[in-house]
Amino acid sequence: MKIVACIKRVPLTETQAKVAADGKSLDSAGVEYMTSFYDELAVEQAVKSKEQLGGEVTILTIGPGSASKELRESLAKGADKGEILVDDNWSMRDNRATAKALANRLREMGADLVFCGRVATDRDNASVGPMLATYLGAACVTDVVELELSEGKGIAKREADSGVESYEFSFPAVITCQKDLNEPRYAGLKGIMAAKKKPIEELPLEAEDNQIEPLSLDLPPARAEGRIIGEGADAVPALMDALLNEAKVL
């Protein structure tokens, strides 16, 4: 059984976003990276699935060679090997080019079960998982909060706006992981030591051209300075007056 977790490096959550000199990309000077939060859930679920069904877990990413840092962290948590589709332009690659490149590689690998984070916390598209599944012709359930697997098939519960939806599917399948699916484990010292010996392969990326063309990147407009209406419950009538007559939102 071939299990793959796709991960992406994203700027640290605390990153102070700055626009580069070209006015349409992120200034990467001094930016530090981490594995996108939801992709950590994908790694955990891949390792769990291996523990249940057997097989091998590969961590797949598109990025610079230095993305081996994030791969090692995943290998330390129980994955078997890593692959980087090396791309110097990784941060500007659009979701179609990304999904196609990943799908091509996953097809070559003969992946049975693929885990992705529900969304990468840089571009927030939540698109690559279901897109690559479509290119692969694989089943896909997104935003999964509960997963039950058996030989060759599974049932996934998905967090939807109106409630929780259950889907039945067969392998090959792509699952995008939502918070609540699992609690990612910490890498122990033993895991970290073992990860150093695990293979990480660098492969050339053959990506198609972007269809998304950035025109400009801006800081959001600042909100006009508000005001403190008052203190304690006695300020409630003044607040109601402001909402009813000034902001007119009620």
Add this chain to the structure above:
Amino acid sequence: MSIAIVLIEHEAGTVRSASLEALGAAQAAGCEVVAVATGSDAANTTAALGEHGAAKVVVLGGDKYSPDGLAGDLAKIVREQGAKAFLATASSTGRDIAPRVAAELDCALFSDCTAFEADGDSFKLVRPWLAGKLIASLKSNAPVTCATLRRNTFAPKATGGSAEVMQVDSSTDFRAVLSKIEAKAEGMLDVAEAPIVVSGGRGMKEAEHFSLIENLARAFGNAAVGASRAVVDAGWRPHAEQVGQTGKTVAPQLYIAVGISGAIQHLAGMKTSKVIVAINKDADAPIFKIADFGIVGDAFEILPRLTEAVLEARAKV
């Protein structure tokens, strides 16, 4: 005139407001609108869709729901109609289906857009990056521009028209099939959809105290309960209510933050709300920097009084 296909969401035949907004967005960008409604009662949506500018409504029949099946059907409709755009709302369904439609059409996807405009032969879109820390203006070079639109952001347009209705059978070629839905409690609005959101944070001190937040939300009649990451992590509230970088992005008419200090990750998820009210004990809390109106003080005293005042104001209307 280019044609836009719009995926409609409805509740037992009543079209969701976000879908009417999407119809408005397509028209404002100069498109002729073909709406697609699916599921039981889909036929009941056609009048409302016509009145809001749909020239045509495709009613997809079929008794099973499969996201890959639906995406395949939508891509087929896009091709048959020669559409230049495919739009859905940035809801859980829209965000599940739209990427698949885009890939079926071998096109990129623009998610959670806050602007959608015609640009020559193509379209220009605006969407947040890094959870709203940056705003990207993007040009689409895709043969079909596929996008999900942020809710409460685009204006619906009542045209009073009527739509031509087409009945189409859905495909039965499924890879994943919906087998069960555990519905949310009756009458609860989703936090990303509601026009008013009342959110609570650590300052509520205990899970039980969220009844005060729920009471205020109920008093408004059209409000949803939201939560900060801290209280979701603590298990006080479900993740579905979380607002912010690892939760939902909301843009309601009115956002009331109670006992939320305003970490950057939370602000990213709600700062495009039209009006923001902050209630917090700490006058130096960062939330006051972006709030239009603030009250410094004890939420446990302020919330019951505010709830009463809202009920009174609504009784007068």
